[in-house]
Amino acid sequence: MHASLAHRWSRAIGLLLLALAAACSSEPTEVMLVVDGEFATPTEVDNLAVTLTAPSGATTSATATFDASSPGFPRTLGMLRGQGGDGDYVVEVVARKGASTVVSRRARFRFTSGQVRMLRIDLLRVCASVSCPSLERTCGDTGICVRIEASTDPWSGTPPSQFDAGVGIQPLLAP
Amino acid sequence: MPVLRRFRTTFAAMLAAMWFGIGAVGAQAPTEAELAEARRTFQVGLAHADRGEWEDAVVSFRHVLEVRDAPPVLYNLGAALVALGQYPEAETLLRRVVEDTAADAALVGRATAALENMRQRGGRVTFRLVGAGPSSVVWIDGVVLPRDSLGVEVPLLAGDHVVVVREGADERHRQTVRVAVGEVLEVSLAPSGPATAEPTPADGAAAIPTSADDSARGARRRERLRNPWLWGGVAAGAALIGVVVFASVYEPPVGDPVRGNFDPPVVRF
Numbered sequence: 362m363h364a365s366l367a368h369r370w371s372r373a374i375g376l377l378l379l380a381l382a383a384a385c386s387s388e389p390t391e392v393m394l395v396v397d398g399e400f401a402t403p404t405e406v407d408n409l410a411v412t413l414t415a416p417s418g419a420t421t422s423a424t425a426t427f428d429a430s431s432p433g434f435p436r437t438l439g440m441l442r443g444q445g446g447d448g449d450y451v452v453e454v455v456a457r458k459g460a461s462t463v464v465s466r467r468a469r470f471r472f473t474s475g476q477v478r479m480l481r482i483d484l485l486r487v488c489a490s491v492s493c494p495s496l497e498r499t500c501g502d503t504g505i506c507v508r509i510e511a512s513t514d515p516w517s518g519t520p521p522s523q524f525d526a527g528v529g530i531q532p533l534l535a536p
Numbered sequence: 537m538p539v540l541r542r543f544r545t546t547f548a549a550m551l552a553a554m555w556f557g558i559g560a561v562g563a564q565a566p567t568e569a570e571l572a573e574a575r576r577t578f579q580v581g582l583a584h585a586d587r588g589e590w591e592d593a594v595v596s597f598r599h600v601l602e603v604r605d606a607p608p609v610l611y612n613l614g615a616a617l618v619a620l621g622q623y624p625e626a627e628t629l630l631r632r633v634v635e636d637t638a639a640d641a642a643l644v645g646r647a648t649a650a651l652e653n654m655r656q657r658g659g660r661v662t663f664r665l666v667g668a669g670p671s672s673v674v675w676i677d678g679v680v681l682p683r684d685s686l687g688v689e690v691p692l693l694a695g696d697h698v699v700v701v702r703e704g705a706d707e708r709h710r711q712t713v714r715v716a717v718g719e720v721l722e723v724s725l726a727p728s729g730p731a732t733a734e735p736t737p738a739d740g741a742a743a744i745p746t747s748a749d750d751s752a753r754g755a756r757r758r759e760r761l762r763n764p765w766l767w768g769g770v771a772a773g774a775a776l777i778g779v780v781v782f783a784s785v786y787e788p789p790v791g792d793p794v795r796g797n798f799d800p801p802v803v804r805f
Contacts, residue, residue, distance in 0.1 A: 387789075387790060387791070388790070388791050389790045389791055389792070389793045389794075390790075391793050391794060393794055393796065394796070409798070411798065413803060413805065415805045419805065421803045421804075421805065422803075423798040423799060423800055423803050424798065424799050425797065425798045425799060426799075432797060436796065436797055436798060437794075437796030437797055437798070438796040438797075438798040438801065438802070438803065439793045439794050439795050439796050439801060439802035439803070440802075440803055440804075440805070441793050441802055441803070441804040441805070442804075442805055443804040443805050444805070450805065477794055516794065518794075
């Protein structure tokens, strides 16, 4: 009787654990970096360099190039939280023409556990000649240095573009 | 039962002899207070015996015997044990009375008659322990057989007797021994390992209360361990612990990351 009872219990526990395992799969903790720009590719900007800094100070990087066979803006980069843990992450995007920097922007963000979010960085002409004196500041939408804190939005699955056919430029540049 | 009736009528006659013995013998004489208490207890024992309450009588006489090891007390305790069918110890006590040269002649006569009565109503058995450890104890009908009674003839009332060999609380051997009047037997007890049989009320009649209590407690403990609800509770507790541990260490499978068009398309911190 004891063995039968124990057998029934062990089977029930196994089923419970399987049910939990099946119910607990989740989305990755990820932020999709969407880099959009007002610059023509590859004539004004032909490569991008992204540097990511974790709360621990560890950095990683990614690059993108523009040529006749590759897509233009927007470009996307998946940023997954691994062992970096919670805290503030900083991303810097530098757009170059050859080796010359055309424009750069920085943003500080946080991951949201179990969610895919989107961080958008627009490379604006108004920022082309702006250099901010502090790493805590970056060129804002009006060309003025602002704090680098940024918010993330839900990731819809496709990157939106502000600058297709130039329709998004006017509101951004309007005084 | 005429024999028992004779025992009862003899108790009162033995009382005076008992007190004589108490006063005359003993290098370590009990105090007056102890003697007074012993006298009261002896009276209580007699009253129990007169009503046929032999177990209670045995308890009273044992208490008295602790104060004074005198022939009258030995006789009365032996007589009560005869009434209970506990022949081995009864014979030992009654023989001490018979062999005591200082004992009253009438008392010796009664003890001799009691021994003869036992002989006429039972047989004799020699128990031998084979391959048993030094801690093995033989129980006959729930009463411990003294170790020095192993290997020698002991009297048993005619009929069936449950013989159990125990080591501590564990029962190692059990068998029933049938004895006929005048029969002489030799019984070898060979404990072979843990027995599955459990003590039953039939062999639990206790002449030594502490040992009987131990047996009863052991039986109750084993009975509790058979309770399916107990094991169900243990299993439920284990299941709860398992779920908590699982929840604390389990990392759910994560969906594939969304890939971009950088090089690499995904970076991981």
